[in-house]
Amino acid sequence: MGIELKCFATLARFMPENHEDYPVEPGETIRSLVQRLGMPLDDVTLMFVNSVRSDLDTEISDGDRVGLFPPVGGG
Amino acid sequence: MPRILRINCRTKEYAFEEVGPYVNLGGRALTSRIINKEVPANCHPLSAENKLVIATGLLGGSTAANSGRVSVGTKSPLTGGIKESNSGGLFAHKMPKMDLLAIVLEDKPAQEAPFSTLFITDEKVEFRNADDIVGMDNYPAHDKLLAEYGDKLVAAMIGPAGETLRKTATIQFTDPYKRPARSAGRGGTGAVLGSKKIKAIVLDPAVNNKVAAVEADTFKAARTTWVNILKEHPVTSQGLPGFGTAVLVNVINEAGALPTKNFRYGQCDHAADISGEKMAETIEARKGKTTEGCHVGCVIQCSQQYNDKNGDYLTSGFEYETIWAFGANAMIKDLDDIATMDRICDDKGMDTIEIGNTVAVAMDGGIIPWGDGKAAIELLKKVGTDDPMGMIIGNGVVAAGDAFGVDRLPVVKSQSMPAYDPRAVKGVGVTYATTAMGADHTAGYGVTANVLGVGGTVDGHKKEGNVELSKNLQVATAAIDSMGFCLFVAFAVLDSENGVQTMADLVQSYTGNAFSVDDLVALGANAMKDEQDFNERAGFSKVDDRLPRFMEIEPLPPHDVTWDFDENEVQGAKA
Numbered sequence: 001m002g003i004e005l006k007c008f009a010t011l012a013r014f015m016p017e018n019h020e021d022y023p024v025e026p027g028e029t030i031r032s033l034v035q036r037l038g039m040p041l042d043d044v045t046l047m048f049v050n051s052v053r054s055d056l057d058t059e060i061s062d063g064d065r066v067g068l069f070p071p072v073g074g075g
Numbered sequence: 076m077p078r079i080l081r082i083n084c085r086t087k088e089y090a091f092e093e094v095g096p097y098v099n100l101g102g103r104a105l106t107s108r109i110i111n112k113e114v115p116a117n118c119h120p121l122s123a124e125n126k127l128v129i130a131t132g133l134l135g136g137s138t139a140a141n142s143g144r145v146s147v148g149t150k151s152p153l154t155g156g157i158k159e160s161n162s163g164g165l166f167a168h169k170m171p172k173m174d175l176l177a178i179v180l181e182d183k184p185a186q187e188a189p190f191s192t193l194f195i196t197d198e199k200v201e202f203r204n205a206d207d208i209v210g211m212d213n214y215p216a217h218d219k220l221l222a223e224y225g226d227k228l229v230a231a232m233i234g235p236a237g238e239t240l241r242k243t244a245t246i247q248f249t250d251p252y253k254r255p256a257r258s259a260g261r262g263g264t265g266a267v268l269g270s271k272k273i274k275a276i277v278l279d280p281a282v283n284n285k286v287a288a289v290e291a292d293t294f295k296a297a298r299t300t301w302v303n304i305l306k307e308h309p310v311t312s313q314g315l316p317g318f319g320t321a322v323l324v325n326v327i328n329e330a331g332a333l334p335t336k337n338f339r340y341g342q343c344d345h346a347a348d349i350s351g352e353k354m355a356e357t358i359e360a361r362k363g364k365t366t367e368g369c370h371v372g373c374v375i376q377c378s379q380q381y382n383d384k385n386g387d388y389l390t391s392g393f394e395y396e397t398i399w400a401f402g403a404n405a406m407i408k409d410l411d412d413i414a415t416m417d418r419i420c421d422d423k424g425m426d427t428i429e430i431g432n433t434v435a436v437a438m439d440g441g442i443i444p445w446g447d448g449k450a451a452i453e454l455l456k457k458v459g460t461d462d463p464m465g466m467i468i469g470n471g472v473v474a475a476g477d478a479f480g481v482d483r484l485p486v487v488k489s490q491s492m493p494a495y496d497p498r499a500v501k502g503v504g505v506t507y508a509t510t511a512m513g514a515d516h517t518a519g520y521g522v523t524a525n526v527l528g529v530g531g532t533v534d535g536h537k538k539e540g541n542v543e544l545s546k547n548l549q550v551a552t553a554a555i556d557s558m559g560f561c562l563f564v565a566f567a568v569l570d571s572e573n574g575v576q577t578m579a580d581l582v583q584s585y586t587g588n589a590f591s592v593d594d595l596v597a598l599g600a601n602a603m604k605d606e607q608d609f610n611e612r613a614g615f616s617k618v619d620d621r622l623p624r625f626m627e628i629e630p631l632p633p634h635d636v637t638w639d640f641d642e643n644e645v646q647g648a649k650a
Contacts, residue, residue: 008325051331067329073310073566074320074395
């Protein structure tokens with residue numbers, strides 16, 4: 001079992017087909033995941049792992065829910 | 076010289092006055108000062124003693140980007156406290172072209188008196204017979220006004236909710252696309268206008284005096300800097316125009332703070348179905364418009380035109396708050412049903428946040444099933460009729476809770492909460508608790524630092540830093556509302572070294588009066604002081620700065636956080 005990966009807004013085009021069960025390597029971080037997905041690092045500014053605000057160096061492992069966003073606001 | 080127009084709605088007398096003691100005020104700072112000075116704090120909001128003030132901001136009429144917001148001030152029928160409700164539309168930039176800084180409606184005629192349309196020129200005010208539009212929804216009534224006054228119409232009006240004095244009633248303003256789609260939404264301002272027997276206010280299309288900056292060259296330079304600040308920030312240049320404010324559905328859901336099923340959960344299983352991404356996709360497929368401005372001079376363009384399945388226009392200004400209220404909090408999955416309810420709210424003239432929460436309370440009370448969009452649409456259609464159910468729904472969450480026997484009421488000072496559960500976004504929770512407006516996210520949007528990573532980072536699950544965050548944002552917001560800026564400029568300003576200075580430069584060069592960054596901060600803080608002073612005299616104290624008890628004892632999934640501030644701890648967020 002892999003991670004549940006979601007890429008939102010302008011990052012949606014990078015979402016892989018197997019995003020609901022996306023395999024990750026031991027020691028995977030958001031940074032390495034983003035690079036593997038081909039996203040420009042600067043475009044990813046908001047990231048959540050299991051609904052907790054995270055950063056590029058946050059480690060992820062099987063079973064995690066990962067959400068990636070570009071800069072967004074609203075209200 | 077800008078003037079204040081006072082209109083007595085009973086005697087039909089009026090006067091154009093010098094600004095006198097209200098010099099150097101605009102927007103919210105002006106409405107809140109007038110209400111605090113001139114309205115007895117203990118009066119009934121629908122009595123003759125209450126006043127309704129419509130004011131343009133300090134930059135009203137200018138060409139500074141995103142400076143065309145209008146402020147409506149009054150004593151709120153919903154909260155019993157002071158209210159400033161802010162809207163886009165064409166009113167704010169039109170008023171200075173008629174030499175008007177504020178319009179103050181006073182007194183009221185007998186209850187059985189007929190409704191009037193106020194026609195305001197630069198030298199006189201006419202009370203015109205409104206029989207042909209009374210009882211009508213806002214869109215068809217606005218079409219009649221367009222036919223009568225032409226396509227340069229600039230109007231403010233109430234729908235059936237306002238005519239029947241409901242506490243959710245809005246004032247709707249003409250937008251740049253000739254629709255009454257912009258709302259002064261919160262607090263029941265439309266009921267105050269209804270109590271004064273005014274159905275619509277029309278500003279004479281023929282009057283269009285030239286308005287120019289006093290220091291033209293300085294203003295032009297500041298204006299260029301200002302546009303660059305807004306254009307260079309990714310939130311104001313990409314996120315908001317691309318997906319509208321509803322881009323937040325997925326973000327706040329991922330953060331575990333999207334209030335779901337009347338504030339029971341922080342995540343909603345069908346968030347993707349009601350997201351900004353889904354909305355944009357639907358709009359594009361139906362050939363609507365994903366980007367448009369709510370007022371002339373907007374460079375952010377976060378609004379849109381949402382078409383129905385046949386490709387016909389359904390609604391505009393389809394906001395995150397609206398989509399959340401019906402979609403997650405009332406558990407409705409069909410975006411078209413939600414868009415239909417947004418349109419009904421604009422037509423009846425009702426606050427979508429208050430009504431969405433009210434629908435959830437009706438579902439909690441077993442009046443209609445959870446998630447039943449069609450049943451909710453039928454409920455909303457009853458507002459403005461003599462159906463008692465419509466009277467209850469139109470009066471908002473507390474009235475519905477009383478009527479339906481529901482004790483789970485997400486309100487502060489009787490105004491229901493917007494789309495951020497304060498247990499998981501404590502920065503905005505402190506604002507809900509302490510602002511004089513009742514639960515109001517726009518009064519100090521702590522979501523910025525708590526969730527969005529704009530203007531620094533403060534943990535939204537913990538207490539630390541959130542009182543200070545809320546206070547700073549509340550002061551800044553009051554200033555932004557007073558200058559007439561759209562609040563969304565804050566996303567760029569918070570991350571910009573020269574943002575605040577540029578706003579001050581714009582005001583100084585436009586008005587010709589000295590206006591420093593310190594003056595800007597004082598403008599915001601003094602507006603808050605006026606509001607707090609009014610509320611204290613109206614009977615509010617710090618025990619009213621509490622969130623509902625259920626938020627203290629029920630942990631919010633998935634983070635299982637509670638509201639753990641007491642009222643003493645949050646007092647530091649006040650001015």
